[in-house]
Amino acid sequence: xxxxxxxxxxxxxxxxxxxxxxxxxxxxxxxxxxxxxxxxxxxxxxxxxxxxxxxxxxxxxxxxxxxxxxxxxxxxxxxxxxxxxxxxxxxxxxxxxxxxxxxxxxxxxxxxxxxxxxxxxxxxxxxxxxxxxxxxxxxxxxxxxxxxxxxxxxxxxxxxxxxxxxxxxxxxxxxxxxxxxxxxxxxxxxxxxxxxxxxxxxxxxxxxxxxxxxxxxxxxxxxxxxxxxxxxxxxxxxxxxxxxxxxxxxxxxxxxxxx
Numbered sequence: 007x008x009x010x011x012x013x014x015x016x017x018x019x020x021x022x023x024x025x026x027x028x029x030x031x032x033x034x035x036x037x038x039x040x041x042x043x044x045x046x047x048x049x050x051x052x053x054x055x056x057x058x059x060x061x062x063x064x065x066x067x068x069x070x071x072x073x074x075x076x077x078x079x080x081x082x083x084x085x086x087x088x089x090x091x092x093x094x095x096x097x098x099x100x101x102x103x104x105x106x107x108x109x110x111x112x113x114x115x116x117x118x119x120x121x122x123x124x125x126x127x128x129x130x131x132x133x134x135x136x137x138x139x140x141x142x143x144x145x146x147x148x149x150x151x152x153x154x155x156x157x158x159x160x161x162x163x164x165x166x167x168x169x170x171x172x173x174x175x176x177x178x179x180x181x182x183x184x185x186x187x188x189x190x191x192x193x194x195x196x197x198x199x200x201x202x203x204x205x206x207x208x209x210x211x212x213x214x215x216x217x218x219x220x221x222x223x224x225x226x227x228x229x230x231x232x233x234x235x236x237x238x239x240x241x242x243x244x245x246x247x248x249x250x251x252x253x254x255x256x257x258x259x260x261x262x263x264x265x
Contacts, residue, residue, distance in 0.1 A: 055079070087242055091250030095229055098160050098246055102167035102228035107221050109168065110175040114213075115205050117176070118183035119191070129176070136173040144237060151238065158240040166238070167228040175220040182216030183209070 054062055055078055057071045082088045117129050147166060148157065156162030186209060194208045210217070232248040239245050 086254070087245075087250060088247075090243060091245055091247045094160060094244060095247040098163050098167065098235075099225050099228040101161075101164045102171065103221050103225040105164065106168045106171045106175055106224040107217060110172055110179060110220055111210070111213075111217060113172075113176055114179040114183055115209060118180055119186075119209070132176055133173050135169065136177075140170055141233065144234065147234070148237060157238055158244060160239070160244055160246075162238050163231075163235055163246070164228075166234045167224070167231060171220075171224040171227050175224060178220055178223070179213065179216050182213040186212045 050067070053069070053071060056074045056076070057068070058073070058075050058077075061068060061072060113132070117125050147169075151157050151162040151165070154162075156165065190208060190212070191204055194204045199207065230248060231246075232252075235246045235249050236252075239249065
């Protein structure tokens with residue numbers, strides 16, 4: 007009948023209008039739950055900085071400090087050498103990032119945009135460094151840096167960071183350089199632009215997302231590097247943050263508040 011058809015049309019309209027809202031609500035609910043799962047550990051880390059060690063190691067976790075304590079921050083910046091560790095990490099990571107970006111950008115343009123004999127061999131040789139586990143090369147690298155006087159020197163750590171970040175960065179830049187049409191480069195050359203002018207004025211702005219990617223990658227990789235920093239750096243004045251924070255954990259006591 008006509009009435010049943012009208013009712014069916016209304017139900018379909020209601021269902022069709024409700025379904026997108028329901029799907030949107032479900033998406034937001036899932037996103038909220040995932041965000042909650044990710045942020046809860048950060049919340050406990052943040053609130054743990056204001057708790058005493060007794061409260062931190064208590065078998066019953068507390069969601070908020072019983073008493074706000076600022077002693078952990080005082081010890082961190084006065085008793086420990088945290089400011090020195092932090093500054094060393096900033097210097098090492100920044101230098102590694104800048105050098106890696108400069109070297110990889112120029113090398114990527116040479117390998118992916120220029121045509122000459124041996125470029126594929128150079129690419130394979132550079133990528134081949136990434137095949138060997140870093141721990142296997144630790145002894146020869148230590149001996150080489152020792153001969154150069156770079157052991158217990160943050161510059162030696164910068165050399166190591168760039169050495170292991172460059173191969174992956176070079177491989178990562180390939181799709182970005184390949185995505186630039188050669189016609190753009192040829193048009194710039196016809197207008198009288200030289201090789202370096204084409205690189206800096208035409209190519210680099212087009213591959214800027216790739217440069218940003220390898221910059222972030224090299225900075226994070228250098229910031230979190232522990233193995234070589236622990237072996238190459240001997241003095242407390244030159245230690246980086248990952249190695250310095252590990253010193254807060256001892257055999258008999260761990261200062262969780264400072265961590």
